[in-house]
Amino acid sequence: MKKIAxxxxxxFMVFLxxxxxxxxxxxxxxxxxxxxxxxxxxYTTHFxxxxxxxxxxxxxxxSNQQYNFIFDTGAIDAIDEGLANKLGLKKISSLxxxxxxxxxxxxNIVNIEQLIIGNIIEKDLGFASLNLDFVSKMLNTQVDGIxxxxxxxxxxxxxxxxxxxxxxxxxxxxxxxxxxxxxIPFKQSISNxxxxxxxxxxxxxxTTNAIIDCGNGGSILIPKSDxxxxxxxxxxxxxxxxxxxxxxxxxxNKKNDSSNIDYLIQLNHFGIDxxxxxxxxxxxxxxxIGLIGYEFLSQFKVIINYPEKQLILIPFKQPVSFKNNRNExxxxxxKTDEGNFKVINVWEKSQADSAxxxxxxxxxxxxxxxxIDLSYQAYHSIINDDNIYKYYLQIKSNGIExxxxxxxxxxxxx
Numbered sequence: 001m002k003k004i005a006x007x008x009x010x011x012f013m014v015f016l017x018x019x020x021x022x023x024x025x026x027x028x029x030x031x032x033x034x035x036x037x038x039x040x041x042x043y044t045t046h047f048x049x050x051x052x053x054x055x056x057x058x059x060x061x062x063s064n065q066q067y068n069f070i071f072d073t074g075a076i077d078a079i080d081e082g083l084a085n086k087l088g089l090k091k092i093s094s095l096x097x098x099x100x101x102x103x104x105x106x107x108n109i110v111n112i113e114q115l116i117i118g119n120i121i122e123k124d125l126g127f128a129s130l131n132l133d134f135v136s137k138m139l140n141t142q143v144d145g146i147x148x149x150x151x152x153x154x155x156x157x158x159x160x161x162x163x164x165x166x167x168x169x170x171x172x173x174x175x176x177x178x179x180x181x182x183x184i185p186f187k188q189s190i191s192n193x194x195x196x197x198x199x200x201x202x203x204x205x206x207t208t209n210a211i212i213d214c215g216n217g218g219s220i221l222i223p224k225s226d227x228x229x230x231x232x233x234x235x236x237x238x239x240x241x242x243x244x245x246x247x248x249x250x251x252x253n254k255k256n257d258s259s260n261i262d263y264l265i266q267l268n269h270f271g272i273d274x275x276x277x278x279x280x281x282x283x284x285x286x287x288x289i290g291l292i293g294y295e296f297l298s299q300f301k302v303i304i305n306y307p308e309k310q311l312i313l314i315p316f317k318q319p320v321s322f323k324n325n326r327n328e329x330x331x332x333x334x335k336t337d338e339g340n341f342k343v344i345n346v347w348e349k350s351q352a353d354s355a356x357x358x359x360x361x362x363x364x365x366x367x368x369x370x371x372i373d374l375s376y377q378a379y380h381s382i383i384n385d386d387n388i389y390k391y392y393l394q395i396k397s398n399g400i401e402x403x404x405x406x407x408x409x410x411x412x413x414x
Contacts, residue, residue, distance in 0.1 A: 029190065031092040031109045031126030032076060037154045038114075038121040044167040045118055047071060050141050051377070052217035052294040054159075056166060058147065059116040060087060067144035070135070071166060073157075073304065074213025074291065075148040076193040077125060080132040083144050084110050092126055105130075115151065120168055122151060137335065140377030146215070149194035149306070156305040159214060161298040162316060174308040181301075181314035184273040186212070188309065192289060196304055196311055200290065203269035206230035209289050210272075212304065212311060216293025219323065220270065221285040227263055237266040237412050243332070243345030243359045260286075262345065266324055266412050275313060280322035295323055329383070329391060329406040331357050339372035340364060340396075341379060349413075351406045358397060365394035 048055045057066040060079075067083070079089070089110035108129040115122050127145065136143045158167040175183050186196040195211035202208065208226045227233065241262045263284040270277045272292075285291065299320050303312035330350020333341040341363040346352050363371050366382060374382075382388065393404045 031111070032150060032190065033126075035122045035125040035150060035153075038123050039119060040154055040168070040170050041119050042167070042169055043118040043120050044165055046164050047166050049161075049164060050139050051380075053139060054166070054214055055141070056117065056147065058145075059114075061113050063087075068142050069145045069147045070143060070215060072146050072148050072213070072215030073152070074193065074195045074211050074215045075146050076128055077146065077148045077150045078128040078130045078132070079110065079112070079145040080143065081108075081129040082131070082133075084108075084127075084129040089127075089129070091129075095128075115147075117147070117168070122154075125150065137376055140375050149188070149196075152304070153194070153306045156303060156307075159297070159302040159304075162301075172305055172307040174305065174310055175312065178312065178314075181312055182273065182275040184275065184311040184313065186309050186311050196306075196309075197289070198272050198292075198311060200292075201269070201271040202230055202232060203235065203267060206232075210292050211289060212297070212302070213291045213293050214297060214302070216291045217295075218283065218293050219280065219295035220267075220282040220293070221287070221291040222265075222282050223288055223290055224261075224263070224284040224286055225288070226290070227265070227284055232265060232267075233263065236268055239264050239348055239350075239411055241345050241347040243343070264326070264347065264411060272313075277320060277322065279324045281324055281326070324412075326411045327408050328411065329408055330411060333363055333379075335371075335376045335379070336362075341366075341371045341374075347411055350411055351409050355404045355406060357395065357404065360397075362396040363393055364396050364401060365392075367392050 045056060054071040056069055056071050058069050059065065060067055089112060091108045092111050093109045094106055095109065109126045110129045112125045112127050113123060115125055132143045132145070154170070156169040156172050158165075158169065160166075177183075184198055186198050188194045188197060192211055195213060197209055197211050200208050200210050202222075206226070206229070208222060208230075210220070210222075222232075232238075241264070243260060243262075265282045265284075267280050267282050268278060270280055270282070280296070299322065300313040300315055303314070304310075305312070328350075329352050330347040331343050331352035332345045333343050336342050343357055343359055343361045343363070346357055346359065365371060366374070366379065367388075369382075371379060383391075389408050391406045393406065395402055395404050
């Protein structure tokens, strides 16, 4: 199983900022809420997991080609704008879309006459047309689109990380009791891309909202404003970082700079309705809503009954245990247009911090390999290799190059 970069979290959800009025907004909402189920028989398919991101195949319109879509419960339906133009998809309307990294862009809503996954067929769908080149670059995999909550709305979806399967069922009868799992109600709103939204409790009783987001390769993200209001930092082990530890579907926010502070927290308690968990990691987000992602969800069989708004989590084993620390060098980097890797965040008191690595430094070499020759995925395969404990870096800072040796070390200390 390939792992996502530990220091930079890829979060591919796409929110909607509905800022139009009158006929424009009515047409946009109608398109997003559209889609007619033509054939909705039971269907199960295997998925591919790339850096903790789920991919499934789908056909568009009358094409026999299988396109590569991210399966994402934290996003609206989207298609790469280059592919949309190639297929000549008709523009319906436009709106402003916003990703977790805070980037907002005016986005066209286009019509897909027919989308086919196995024997499931939906027609007349409204898809956001987005430039997904950054996501493809991050994952080193062609991303043709994102299948999200608009497509799922007719089904009970079962996501099984253990056997890498996704099932679509037309059995949407609600459950009222379950001995081996947890039945959790959720809400949906257009502003959050119709993602399943649940109420969560933190260890001091503070409540916050989060969406179930299998497009988030990390664990739990908590709004920074809620972290500060709830005094989480007072009662939990944490560290802070400068720069940005998460990126959205549209890339790096150009406004991001070293003045931004993120937090990595060892939560004593985290609850979702009747499910209570202890000793797990959470990270801050600048979004106004939290996210529950892969590292948490993969401990459960995840069942989402969209028509009845029920989330069911069935643990694969009891007690459920979660990652509660990170063993790493303590910095995150992103590949630049020039081909090298630029540092965009550094965790305090980490090996990278102690070595004087700063936001904006360039990584010229990694273990004697020129980074200009490395893809994003190849770079992070080295960084995340559990068998590599020491890294020899050539760093360029303010035009001056120097050598740095870093060892992996647990970021959080009691």
